[in-house]
Amino acid sequence: EPEVTQTPSHQVTQMGQEVILRCVPISNHLYFYWYRQILGQKVEFLVSFYNNEISEKSEIFDDQFSVERPDGSNFTLKIRSTKLEDSAMYFCATKPAVSHYEQYFGPGTRLTVT
Amino acid sequence: GNSVTQMEGPVTLSEEAFLTINCTYTATGYPSLFWYVQYPGEGLQLLLKATKADDKGSNKGFEATYRKETTSFHLEKGSVQVSDSAVYFCALSDQSGGYNKLIFGAGTRLAVHP
Numbered sequence: 001e002p003e004v005t006q007t008p009s010h011q012v013t014q015m016g017q018e019v020i021l022r023c024v025p026i027s028n029h030l031y032f033y034w035y036r037q038i039l040g041q042k043v044e045f046l047v048s049f050y051n052n053e054i055s056e057k058s059e060i061f062d063d064q065f066s067v068e069r070p071d072g073s074n075f076t077l078k079i080r081s082t083k084l085e086d087s088a089m090y091f092c093a094t095k096p097a098v099s100h101y102e103q104y105f106g107p108g109t110r111l112t113v114t
Numbered sequence: 115g116n117s118v119t120q121m122e123g124p125v126t127l128s129e130e131a132f133l134t135i136n137c138t139y140t141a142t143g144y145p146s147l148f149w150y151v152q153y154p155g156e157g158l159q160l161l162l163k164a165t166k167a168d169d170k171g172s173n174k175g176f177e178a179t180y181r182k183e184t185t186s187f188h189l190e191k192g193s194v195q196v197s198d199s200a201v202y203f204c205a206l207s208d209q210s211g212g213y214n215k216l217i218f219g220a221g222t223r224l225a226v227h228p
Contacts, residue, residue, distance in 0.1 A: 105159070
């Protein structure tokens, strides 16, 4: 069964460094999302992406964050200058169509900022 | 705005006990409702869904009914197993932005003992 994959599974970085988290969506999926989960807290929406554009973003998704689909396969989340509070699990999710109810989640990338 | 409220955990049960995890929501329109499960160290897996009022979602012995009159989507299982120990998230599909981002509850940790 096709699945969403994410790399790396765990990233440790120093405060102020840039990180790029990668997601490979299921091949026929067109709608992409990033969520994050700070340890022990709820899963929070960051951004949705369709047709090479951001379609919606949350208050969390400030100027330090960006997303792109550089090569038509990978879907990336970049944090330009990481802060301690960016430490969280980041989940990519995808779905084939806007009318499709289910989003398919990747296994997540644990980001630790020291 | 749209939101999801879940009962606080942890919920601790003995094997074969009956499980209820309460979930209520606030939403405009007619959102789809979901239960996701997160096993230790893993990502989010869709457990069940319901897309309209009075629908019952079911999977692996778990059930939840979409109750519009009480804005609820409580998760139930008649006989839990140790392997059901996980964190359970109630979520709704927010259709206000057009791209159906998911809004999650805080999660309820379930621990089942032999």
